[in-house]
Amino acid sequence: MPADDVTMLKKLSLPKIRKLGFKYQLIAPSIIILLIIGLFPLVYTLVVSFQGITMMDNDTSFHGIKNYVAIADDTRFWGALFHTVMFTVIALPIELFLGLFMAQLFIEKLPGRQIFIALLVLPVVVAPIVSGATWSLLLDNRFGPINQIINWFMGEELTLLWTINPTLVYPAIFLAEVWQWTPFMFLLLLAALSAVDKAQLEAAAIDGASYWMIFTKITLPSIWPVMAVAILIRGLDLFRLFDIVWALTKGGPGTMTETISTFTYVKGFQQFETSYTGAVALLIIIILSFVVIGALRKVELSR
């Protein structure tokens, strides 16, 4: 808030106008709802995670940190965490660079530019579960067009089992993920690039700076704040990856593509390991809270 606004605010807060509690009346409903849905279940999860509730046994006695010890020994959990991190660190740079490349393509005048942009962002607003379903149609080994196209190029009959073959499941998920979210990066980076000072770019070009020099010294620092936000939003989204994996592989074959989210779902809602899932959920919340708090300090999100 600019300084003059603050002084105005002080004037507004004269005793006559100020009504103590008004500001709390305004926030109360929102905070109550956030606490009901956010805090109360959190406390309950904490309690449950120290008990021994499973599908067979409604054991609410105190089990100490048994469930947390079990997580430490659970290779399936660590596998899921590893897959999740892998999805994030591979998909994120791909989306970022592809998005940046696309943004460069559209930064200057182009006939029909607005229409292209409007069409290119459509994947972003498709429900992720629908885009997962769409890609399972596209990648079907027999009735999907992807294998057909590959066969045209290869000139032979190949049957690639995209959602079953262990070497192909990851590319399949990446395809869907990158297809859906590259336009997100594109849109944000295009907006950031449009805000770069043109005069500065031209001056540098006249001074004989190379394209790379201009990009790293002028463009990149200028678009960085937006880029950081884009990376933060997409990074956190990728960490919770569920829908696309669920539609394409359900975490399979075996547990090969299981993410933290699909793992928790299976444990909690298919195997009904209630207490164990509680411990997992709590662990995720704690880890993510640290990441988010750290990231929010670094990133200027709408100041």
Added chain:
Amino acid sequence: MNAKFKKNFKTGLRLAGAVALTILFLFPIYWLFMISFKTADEIYAYPPVWWPESLQFSNYAVLFKDGDAATVGNSLIVAGTSTVFAMLLGTTCAYSIVRFKTGGNHLANWIISQRMIPPIAIVFPVFILYVWFGLVDTYFGLILLYTAFNLPYVIWMMRGYILDIPISLEHAALVDGYTRWQVLWKVIFPMCRAGLFATAIFTFVFAWNDFIFALVLTRTEVATYTVQVTHYFGGQSNFWGKISAMSVLGTLPIFFIVAFMQKYLVRGISLGAVKG
């Protein structure tokens, strides 16, 4: 002349690249829509058919006949109602945070961090809570959760829009004898109409497109269209006609909405970081 030719050539190249990219990115959507108009014979043809013989709507007719299309209605009720609640509550909360610095930066940061926790970690305890109170598979339960899930987004976005309103307007209204509530209702809400509209659209889309909350918290009564789509995936065979038709029913409204609000898109999806 030469320079001009060079420039035109470059634009031509970029145009070709743009067309190629657009085709690449739209092809999956084309395929989804196109399958929904195919007959079963065309869907299960080998090699795949890229263009159906005729437009036929039997895949849609089945959805309406069996009542599956009602899940789109459920999505509408749940997403629509939760959007109204989240907008009303979130905007008043945002106003308090902006004007009175209620809770300071800590509250604002806590609120936005609520948005960033993975939904699966939220929905597990909420499910247990809902089992106690009999809220599983009810409109109320789903609406409450979507309202709560979208509140941080609304508060965060509306905070940005309210910051843009000059405080002198409020001052003038107070001098004219408006009460605080009247200022909120008659000055703030109308002044950030565009922001309200844009934020509401995104809030709606988030709830509309959600899968994981609805998967956990619905059974049959209030199942939304995203849950319904996954019901057609079988162990051995998938009902592709139904998958695609159901997906199109859920996706088409979103495409229309987005087409009308291009100029709000960037600010909306960047959590307000890009004013656009």
